[in-house]
Amino acid sequence: MSLKGKVAIVTGATGGIGRQIVENLASEGINMVLGARRAEKLEEIKNSLPSVKIEVVKCDVTKQGDLENLVEIAKDKFGRVDILVNAAGVSSQYPFWQQPKEDIEKVMYTNYYSYVMLARLVVEIMKEQKSGHIVNITSGSVMVDPPPRNFIVYTSLKVALRAFAKGLFWEMRDFGIKVTSLFPGVTRTPLTNRLKDISEEQSRLMEPEAVAEAVLFALKQPENVCPLELAVINQRTPWKKPVIPFKQDHPDK
Ligand SMILES: NC(=O)c1ccc[n+]([C@@H]2O[C@H](COP(=O)([O-])OP(=O)(O)OC[C@H]3O[C@@H](n4cnc5c(N)ncnc54)[C@H](OP(=O)(O)O)[C@@H]3O)[C@@H](O)[C@H]2O)c1
Numbered sequence: 001m002s003l004k005g006k007v008a009i010v011t012g013a014t015g016g017i018g019r020q021i022v023e024n025l026a027s028e029g030i031n032m033v034l035g036a037r038r039a040e041k042l043e044e045i046k047n048s049l050p051s052v053k054i055e056v057v058k059c060d061v062t063k064q065g066d067l068e069n070l071v072e073i074a075k076d077k078f079g080r081v082d083i084l085v086n087a088a089g090v091s092s093q094y095p096f097w098q099q100p101k102e103d104i105e106k107v108m109y110t111n112y113y114s115y116v117m118l119a120r121l122v123v124e125i126m127k128e129q130k131s132g133h134i135v136n137i138t139s140g141s142v143m144v145d146p147p148p149r150n151f152i153v154y155t156s157l158k159v160a161l162r163a164f165a166k167g168l169f170w171e172m173r174d175f176g177i178k179v180t181s182l183f184p185g186v187t188r189t190p191l192t193n194r195l196k197d198i199s200e201e202q203s204r205l206m207e208p209e210a211v212a213e214a215v216l217f218a219l220k221q222p223e224n225v226c227p228l229e230l231a232v233i234n235q236r237t238p239w240k241k242p243v244i245p246f247k248q249d250h251p252d253k
Pocket of ligand 1: 012041091
């Protein structure tokens with residue numbers, strides 16, 4: 001299925017996963033509006049991909065006005081939005097009792113609110129078009145139950161995002177709008193560099209290419225097929241410690 005000439009908004013375009021998605025979308029001839037806070041990095045990415053039309057927008061996804069501006073620019077420059085890829089995100093690894101309040105707020109607005117709000121803004125356009133595809137980069141952690149220790153705010157918001165996307169699919173499918181949630185395992189990106197307890201054996205981490213390939217897989221399905229959820233998980237566990245310890249010292253000990 002040809003994607004040439006379609007228009008995509010991609011958030012997190014300067015990140016490990018987002019950047020690779022942008023490259024893969026460009027290789028299919030998809031024009032893009034890219035959002036992130038680092039404007040100079042966005043320009044660099046635009047200049048490296050001359051085969052497609054790219055608009056770059058300095059955007060803080062925790063700010064409502066910036067989200068609205070991103071979608072407005074896509075409408076103004078291209079007149080349509082066929083694809084939204086939500087790939088902006090932050091990591092957050094704390095024992096809950098030590099997690100700063102500001103961190104909880106940042107994760108909520110970046111990893112959850114911006115995804116939902118951008119979906120809200122683009123569905124109006126996609127509904128008019130009677131077509132569109134929303135792809136959320138969620139997380140493989142949603143498949144771990146209970147949520148992994150030290151990641152409970154991060155993971156529970158990803159679980160909420162997963163639930164949101166499933167509901168959105170059922171609500172929007174009669175308008176021709178597809179929704180895909182992608183659950184990557186631990187991937188080699190700047191985000192992972194900041195985490196503790198990741199294996200030093202780099203070959204245990206996935207490359208962003210695996211995630212970007214899964215995005216294209218989702219986008220290339222026939223009109224009547226929607227890959228609602230795709231999990232691309234590490235074959236070799238990347239953690240030094242189990243994510244759910246099976247043994248714990250009693251607090252009184
Ligand atoms: N890496 C993994 O192992 C992994 C696994 C599962 C799920 N994920 C998910 O995949 C997504 C991308 O992660 P990544 O590994 O690619 O992270 P990354 O390399 O750290 O990139 C994060 C991206 O998000 C953008 N971003 C962060 N805060 C923002 C804000 N307030 N406003 C606008 N943009 C913001 C950054 O752009 P600027 O700094 O330029 O603003 C950057 O483009 C996240 O949702 C993450 O939870 C990652």
